Amino acid sequence: MGELEADTWRIADGTEQIARSRALHCRRRGDHVHRLSSGYGASCSQELIGRADELNMIWSFVGEVRAGGATLVLSGEPGMGKTVMLDAAAAASCATGLGVLRAVGAEFETNLSFSSLNQLLSPLRSEMAGLPAEYQDALRVALGFGTGPRPDQLIISNATVALFERAALMHPLLVIIDDLQWLDRVSAAVLVFAARRGVARLGFLWAIRSGRDTTIECGGLPTHVLRPISDDAAVALLESRFPILAPQVRQRLIVEAEGNPLALVELPTALSRPQLEAIEALPDTLPLSARLQALFEGRIKCLPSRTRRVLLLAALSGAGELQVLQALLGETRLLDDLAAAERDRLIFVDDVRQRVSFRHPLIRSCVVELATGGERSQAHLALARVLLNQPDRHAWHLAEASVEPDEWVAQLLDQVAHRMLSRGDVTGAVTAFTRAASLSRIPANRARRVAEAAYRGAHSGELETVSQLLAVARQADPGFTGSLRDASAAAFLILSDRGDVFTAHQLLVAAVRSHPNPCDAEDNSLIEALHTLFMICVFAGVAELWQPFHDAVSGLAPHAPADLMLRHAVCADPARVTTSALAHLDCLVADLRRETDLIKIIRTSHCARFVDRLNLCREPLWRIVRDPAASGIIKANALRDLCLDDFSAGQWEDAERLADEGIKLTGGQDPRPLISHFRYVLALLAAVRGDEDVNRALCNELTSWAAPRRALGIQRCSLHARALAAIGRGHYEDAFRLAAAVSPPGEFASHISDALFICLDLVEAAVRTNRRKEAHAHVAAMRQERIAALSPRLALLVAGSAALVAPDHVAGEHFEKALALRGTDRWPFDRARVQLAYGEHLRRNGAASGSRAHLSEALGVFQRLGARPWANRAGNELRATGQLRVNHHSPQAGALTPQEQTIAALAASGMSNKQIAERLYLSHRTVENHLHRVFPKLGITSRAGLRDALTPDRTNSTSPHVPSPKSSCRTDQ
Ligand SMILES: Nc1ncnc2c1ncn2[C@@H]1O[C@H](COP(=O)(O)OP(=O)(O)O)[C@@H](O)[C@H]1O
Numbered sequence: 001m002g003e004l005e006a007d008t009w010r011i012a013d014g015t016e017q018i019a020r021s022r023a024l025h026c027r028r029r030g031d032h033v034h035r036l037s038s039g040y041g042a043s044c045s046q047e048l049i050g051r052a053d054e055l056n057m058i059w060s061f062v063g064e065v066r067a068g069g070a071t072l073v074l075s076g077e078p079g080m081g082k083t084v085m086l087d088a089a090a091a092a093s094c095a096t097g098l099g100v101l102r103a104v105g106a107e108f109e110t111n112l113s114f115s116s117l118n119q120l121l122s123p124l125r126s127e128m129a130g131l132p133a134e135y136q137d138a139l140r141v142a143l144g145f146g147t148g149p150r151p152d153q154l155i156i157s158n159a160t161v162a163l164f165e166r167a168a169l170m171h172p173l174l175v176i177i178d179d180l181q182w183l184d185r186v187s188a189a190v191l192v193f194a195a196r197r198g199v200a201r202l203g204f205l206w207a208i209r210s211g212r213d214t215t216i217e218c219g220g221l222p223t224h225v226l227r228p229i230s231d232d233a234a235v236a237l238l239e240s241r242f243p244i245l246a247p248q249v250r251q252r253l254i255v256e257a258e259g260n261p262l263a264l265v266e267l268p269t270a271l272s273r274p275q276l277e278a279i280e281a282l283p284d285t286l287p288l289s290a291r292l293q294a295l296f297e298g299r300i301k302c303l304p305s306r307t308r309r310v311l312l313l314a315a316l317s318g319a320g321e322l323q324v325l326q327a328l329l330g331e332t333r334l335l336d337d338l339a340a341a342e343r344d345r346l347i348f349v350d351d352v353r354q355r356v357s358f359r360h361p362l363i364r365s366c367v368v369e370l371a372t373g374g375e376r377s378q379a380h381l382a383l384a385r386v387l388l389n390q391p392d393r394h395a396w397h398l399a400e401a402s403v404e405p406d407e408w409v410a411q412l413l414d415q416v417a418h419r420m421l422s423r424g425d426v427t428g429a430v431t432a433f434t435r436a437a438s439l440s441r442i443p444a445n446r447a448r449r450v451a452e453a454a455y456r457g458a459h460s461g462e463l464e465t466v467s468q469l470l471a472v473a474r475q476a477d478p479g480f481t482g483s484l485r486d487a488s489a490a491a492f493l494i495l496s497d498r499g500d501v502f503t504a505h506q507l508l509v510a511a512v513r514s515h516p517n518p519c520d521a522e523d524n525s526l527i528e529a530l531h532t533l534f535m536i537c538v539f540a541g542v543a544e545l546w547q548p549f550h551d552a553v554s555g556l557a558p559h560a561p562a563d564l565m566l567r568h569a570v571c572a573d574p575a576r577v578t579t580s581a582l583a584h585l586d587c588l589v590a591d592l593r594r595e596t597d598l599i600k601i602i603r604t605s606h607c608a609r610f611v612d613r614l615n616l617c618r619e620p621l622w623r624i625v626r627d628p629a630a631s632g633i634i635k636a637n638a639l640r641d642l643c644l645d646d647f648s649a650g651q652w653e654d655a656e657r658l659a660d661e662g663i664k665l666t667g668g669q670d671p672r673p674l675i676s677h678f679r680y681v682l683a684l685l686a687a688v689r690g691d692e693d694v695n696r697a698l699c700n701e702l703t704s705w706a707a708p709r710r711a712l713g714i715q716r717c718s719l720h721a722r723a724l725a726a727i728g729r730g731h732y733e734d735a736f737r738l739a740a741a742v743s744p745p746g747e748f749a750s751h752i753s754d755a756l757f758i759c760l761d762l763v764e765a766a767v768r769t770n771r772r773k774e775a776h777a778h779v780a781a782m783r784q785e786r787i788a789a790l791s792p793r794l795a796l797l798v799a800g801s802a803a804l805v806a807p808d809h810v811a812g813e814h815f816e817k818a819l820a821l822r823g824t825d826r827w828p829f830d831r832a833r834v835q836l837a838y839g840e841h842l843r844r845n846g847a848a849s850g851s852r853a854h855l856s857e858a859l860g861v862f863q864r865l866g867a868r869p870w871a872n873r874a875g876n877e878l879r880a881t882g883q884l885r886v887n888h889h890s891p892q893a894g895a896l897t898p899q900e901q902t903i904a905a906l907a908a909s910g911m912s913n914k915q916i917a918e919r920l921y922l923s924h925r926t927v928e929n930h931l932h933r934v935f936p937k938l939g940i941t942s943r944a945g946l947r948d949a950l951t952p953d954r955t956n957s958t959s960p961h962v963p964s965p966k967s968s969c970r971t972d973q
């Protein structure tokens with residue numbers, strides 16, 4: 001760690017870096033005035049007038065940072081004094097020994113990923129050496145200090161937090177960002193992540209222009225809006241700065257400045273002395289912003305032409321690095337050229353950070369606006385030339401320099417867009433594709449790029465933009481409608497919005513077939529179209545629709561990309577997946593730990609889902625969910641797989657939370673197929689918890705969306721959830737009908753991905769309804785397809801199914817084998833179902849005492865999970881073995897209906913049947929009947945045993961007075 005002095009970072013290599021460019025001290029003067037002495041560039045001092053409250057706020061904010069950490073966003077109109085407030089905070093920090101890191105957003109470089117983070121973290125470069133290697137590498141690449149594969153956004157965010165933590169360990173630290181609205185999106189995302197996360201002894205103080213359309217989302221962070229200063233303060237300000245002002249001129253200026261300090265400071269400078277003294281009339285009024293603009297214009301126009309040219313270059317370069325400007329000007333003396341602007345206080349040269357900074361962003365905008373189109377193009381072109389070693393900046397400057405279409409520049413921007421995609425910046429990529437399209441000379445290329453933007457937009461959920469873009473694409477090239485990007489985006493729209501899967505499929509297949517080179521494995525648009533076609537096949541769930549997909553993938557040369565190949569080899573027919581395809585998938589899954597391409601993670605995990613390997617993808621999926629830069633839709637995809645896995649693993653509360661979160665994320669512009677998966681998980685949860693109404697409502701929703709769209713794949717999800725609920729209710733006839741509609745007994749059809757996971761339900765329902773032939777046929781099919789070899793969970797389901805159909809004299813052996821399988825603890829619900837079936841088998845066959853251990857264990861698991869119908873079944877079975885009291889941990893009340901629980905509780909409190917009947921508006925006879933059923937369920941024979949039988953349960957379930965099916969069985973998790 002470098003040594004910190006008052007306002008200076010000293011870094012280990014001995015170079016002194018003043019991190020904050022303005023060091024200021026404040027002191028009070030009357031009610032309105034606070035004096036600041038500036039320590040940057042040209043020495044200047046100024047008074048902060050009318051901001052006593054805000055300054056107090058700043059001081060206490062700095063105190064909070066020292067004490068533990070704090071965040072504050074200042075928002076306000078241009079000129080309202082945000083920057084000087086940041087200066088005041090920097091001064092207060094330095095005065096009290098806090099380190100300060102500063103960065104400022106640059107209006108003309110918002111498209112450059114990580115430029116602001118680079119600015120901010122450079123002074124901590126020597127600190128990075130102390131971080132774990134993974135973090136060091138990530139930061140090195142992201143900040144441009146080194147090369148390597150694009151680091152994952154979440155790793156960068158975590159690395160940044162770690163770096164801050166490390167620095168703050170030695171000294172409390174304040175991170176000041178000015179003009180946040182112009183920060184590049186990814187830097188902003190990293191910093192917002194850090195601020196939300198919070199770091200001990202670290203403060204974030206940011207300024208952002210109000211009323212601007214900014215993509216930077218800092219909602220939820222504490223914000224203070226800087227309002228105009230009062231008229232009294234305005235008088236004080238004018239008096240202190242312009243003592244010669246005539247009272248009537250001062251009054252007029254106060255009205256016109258509307259409490260904006262910048263206007264108060266700058267408007268008088270445009271007036272002549274006779275005007276200031278009211279000897280001459282003042283000019284006509286203009287709107288405030290135009291007046292300020294006009295004011296700077298006058299001053300800029302007076303500068304020598306060389307100075308204006310350098311200012312233009314500095315403004316357009318964004319960062320204003322002296323080194324870049326010097327490279328542009330060759331031998332001439334840069335500082336000499338800048339001197340006139342510096343003297344007029346339009347800019348200052350920051351010697352420490354080696355940059356030219358504008359005194360106010362309005363001056364920068366004004367410099368750019370005053371230049372002609374030709375001058376601006378020339379400047380961008382010149383900048384592009386010296387920024388050859390920074391490909392993104394190079395491409396953007398070339399794009400800005402191009403006044404007419406230029407295919408070569410369009411192609412460079414295409415590459416920028418792909419680089420952005422590879423680091424998960426989808427919104428940035430859409431901007432780059434759109435700009436590339438506008439620069440395309442060839443209509444087909446232009447249309448392709450617009451469609452690419454539309455396609456990416458569709459993936460990130462921006463469906464409105466997608467339809468507009470598609471219209472533009474068609475306009476650009478009327479013959480374009482058959483192209484792949486267009487068709488992919490349209491197919492996406494059809495699915496998400498109004499059409500049916502068959503139409504989407506038809507459209508896309510036609511586009512793939514009419515593609516000029518349908519075998520080119522390196523044609524990105526073809527590959528993406530095939531991924532979309534794959535999704536459509538999954539939703540459709542019909543065997544015939546898969547054929548064109550298989551044909552297209554098999555025909556690709558030299559060879560299909562790995563993720564597409566896997567979808568072809570694994571997902572279409574998971575029951576018959578080959579060993580080599582599985583081995584390949586396992587390799588890719590193992591590699592996900594290092595994978596930074598979010599789309600690749602989603603695609604691999606999607607394949608893993610088909611063959612029951614989601615549990616191995618959790619870490620990368622969580623990385624996506626936590627990645628502040630990942631789009632909502634990508635996150636929702638990750639959440640879908642995580643919550644499906646949580647459901648299988650018995651983590652039901654987590655599954656529910658993630659499903660809710662996923663629905664929220666996709667809400668508003670929901671691509672419905674994705675939302676359907678969350679509803680599916682919620683419907684499964686309702687089934688296992690015995691929430692019948694919820695299950696029914698969710699399944700209806702699923703069907704009512706899927707049926708008109710002929711999305712059989714989604715309809716099967718609904719059937720599966722219904723079948724499970726029917727088993728819970730003990731309605732095995734219904735269960736069989738529903739399960740068989742998903743997966744006909746005796747086969748594992750190639751296009752039915754749910755067939756694997758419904759196999760035990762189908763067999764159990766068949767056995768219970770005396771369909772032994774069907775049950776046997778299905779177990780035989782499992783064996784033939786070697787389903788058990790796919791995963792430990794499937795091995796358990798297969799072994800459990802085999803035990804259910806086995807003749808009584810060997811069934812025990814089969815059950816024992818199933819329960820002895822290794823690695824099945826991760827699926828407690830499935831395992832407990834097999835154990836319950838074993839217990840039932842033993843009791844039926846006269847081994848009551850042998851069955852108890854299995855039944856109790858199953859009961860405990862069901863109760864822990866909150867699988868009420870199954871807990872009831874296990875509890876009843878256990879009592880039927882003659883075990884009158886079920887174990888301490890099992891809430892017997894869980895075996896009672898809500899009404900029985902209430903009646904039992906009232907009876908236990910000492911009330912008579914008559915009193916209970918009156919209380920509950922029931923007949924005396926009904927109460928009697930209920931209690932009659934309650935006693936055996938609780939394993940007691942008289943009223944006297946009620947209290948004891950109910951008491952232990954109170955720790956395990958909610959009060960019997962308040963039946964709450966959702967929570968009653970989940971309290972001991
Ligand atoms: N309270 C104040 N008293 C005196 N001068 C001020 C005050 N607030 C702002 N200024 C001056 O007004 C100008 C604009 O302030 P600045 O902080 O750059 O505004 P913003 O960042 O909100 O656009 C600067 O010259 C600054 O010195």
Ligand SMILES: [Mg+2]
Nearest residue numbers: 082083178361
């Ligand atoms: Mg400012």
